[in-house]
Amino acid sequence: MAIITRLDRMLADRKMKLNDLAKKTGVSNVNLSKLKTGNVKAVRFSTLEAICKTLNCQPGDILEYVADEEEA
Amino acid sequence: MDQVMVTRMRNRSKTMWKMLQVGTGLVIVFLIYTVGLSVWALFLPESVFEAKSGVDSWWISGQWEFVFFTAIIPFEILPTLGSQMFDIQSAYITYMIFYGSTSALPLLYGIKQVKTILTSIAEGSTPFSAQNVNCLKKLAFVLLFYGFFAKLIINLAMTVFVTQTLSIGVAAIFHYFSFFTGLLLLIVAQVFQYGLSLQEESDETV
Numbered sequence: 001m002a003i004i005t006r007l008d009r010m011l012a013d014r015k016m017k018l019n020d021l022a023k024k025t026g027v028s029n030v031n032l033s034k035l036k037t038g039n040v041k042a043v044r045f046s047t048l049e050a051i052c053k054t055l056n057c058q059p060g061d062i063l064e065y066v067a068d069e070e071e072a
Numbered sequence: 073m074d075q076v077m078v079t080r081m082r083n084r085s086k087t088m089w090k091m092l093q094v095g096t097g098l099v100i101v102f103l104i105y106t107v108g109l110s111v112w113a114l115f116l117p118e119s120v121f122e123a124k125s126g127v128d129s130w131w132i133s134g135q136w137e138f139v140f141f142t143a144i145i146p147f148e149i150l151p152t153l154g155s156q157m158f159d160i161q162s163a164y165i166t167y168m169i170f171y172g173s174t175s176a177l178p179l180l181y182g183i184k185q186v187k188t189i190l191t192s193i194a195e196g197s198t199p200f201s202a203q204n205v206n207c208l209k210k211l212a213f214v215l216l217f218y219g220f221f222a223k224l225i226i227n228l229a230m231t232v233f234v235t236q237t238l239s240i241g242v243a244a245i246f247h248y249f250s251f252f253t254g255l256l257l258l259i260v261a262q263v264f265q266y267g268l269s270l271q272e273e274s275d276e277t278v
Contacts, residue, residue: 031278041276 004064007036010055025050085193092187099176106172110165121160132164143167149226151239163234170229174222178214185211200267212257219251
């Protein structure tokens with residue numbers, strides 16, 4: 001997958017646990033866990049907005065594009 | 073979706089499931105009744121049965137002590153040959169066994185599929201699942217099978233065991249209604265297949 005999530009890095013920077021983020025954003029722990037491990041196909045703008053608002057960051061801080069080896 | 077609507081849908085599914093449970097019981101009773109009477113009729117003397125020609129069907133009746141044996145066989149199944157041209161007892165037994173089994177067995181199988189779909193809705197999971205798509209396909213195929221073969225099987229059985237005269241017209245083979253319902257259900261199964269892919273997409277979106 002060319003798009004990878006950096007949620008774990010952002011959480012570590014903010015010294016925040018996934019549970020706390022789930023409570024503050026209202027997004028379920030399971031969904032955040034899926035997002036952290038990259039096991040999702042799509043992210044809603046509303047989810048992204050809630051995470052960015054809580055972590056005080058930009059969407060680009062959470063999502064990153066990495067070119068596949070074949071493409072590179 | 074609205075939570076109230078979901079709850080209402082679940083309750084409705086549970087009610088329908090219970091009704092189908094009763095339906096299953098009735099179909100089983102019908103199957104036992106038809107096969108049971110046929111087996112009983114095997115051991116009775118031929119003279120017990122008599123046939124009368126109605127407007128569009130044969131009325132076969134018989135009485136043994138307190139039990140009545142009755143069957144209405146349409147002319148498209150048993151032609152107007154004259155009652156002396158066929159053995160009335162064999163006609164009764166063959167018709168009851170084949171009519172009972174070709175009606176009840178596909179019906180039981182169909183009810184089982186509908187119950188599986190209703191269970192998945194009542195349990196609160198999405199109706200757009202691979203299991204439900206399979207159930208709909210099976211239901212469609214059983215209807216197509218019934219539409220194509222039910223009357224044909226009865227007709228062939230009557231030909232082999234009773235009249236020994238092959239006279240089958242198109243109207244005596246097809247059950248148009250079940251055939252077209254089966255086709256419609258195949259389309260619904262395709263729609264559910266598409267719903268399944270949308271459901272998977274929705275499940276993988278956070």
